[in-house]
Amino acid sequence: MVEHIVLIKFLEEPSETQIQELIQKTxxxxxxxPGIMDIRQGSNFSSRxxxxxxxxxxxxxxxASLENYGPHPAHQEIVKFLKxxxxxDTLVVDFECN
Incomplete structure (x- = not known):
């Protein structure tokens, strides 16, 4: 199993509507x-x-599922929307877990 963690930073604060649209699309x-077992996304509330x-x-x-995810057209639509x-900026961490 592989865990994929992404942190997302915007130039300016997106509207709540834009954030909700991003979450629903994601x-x-x-x-x-194929290969996604679970997916979660939300707005950060931490001051850190x-x-x-x-x-x-x-x-x-x-x-292999992670490698398929990046170039997948549906994922690329999310990347386009983010832009x-x-x-x-994004910060990504991938690791294998049991």
Whole structure:
């Protein structure tokens, strides 16, 4: 099993409508992209966030599923939307777990 963690930072604070749209689009990937076991996303409320406003965790069956996820057209639509609403930076951590 592989855990994929993404922190997202925007140039300016997106609207609540934009954040909710992002979350809904992202959660829908579970039924579109093979190998996703679980997916969660939400707005960060911690004061220790270093400017990262949204967090994402995706649990994949294996590394092959993670490798398929990045270039998948449905995932690329999310990346496009993130850029449209002002994506500044992402921080990604991937690790295998039992």
């Amino acid at each position: 959660l829908a990937l579970k039924v579109v992209i 966030n270093k400017g990262y406003q949204v967090g994402l965790t995706v649990r994949f069956e294996d590394r 449209e609403i002002g994506l500044e």
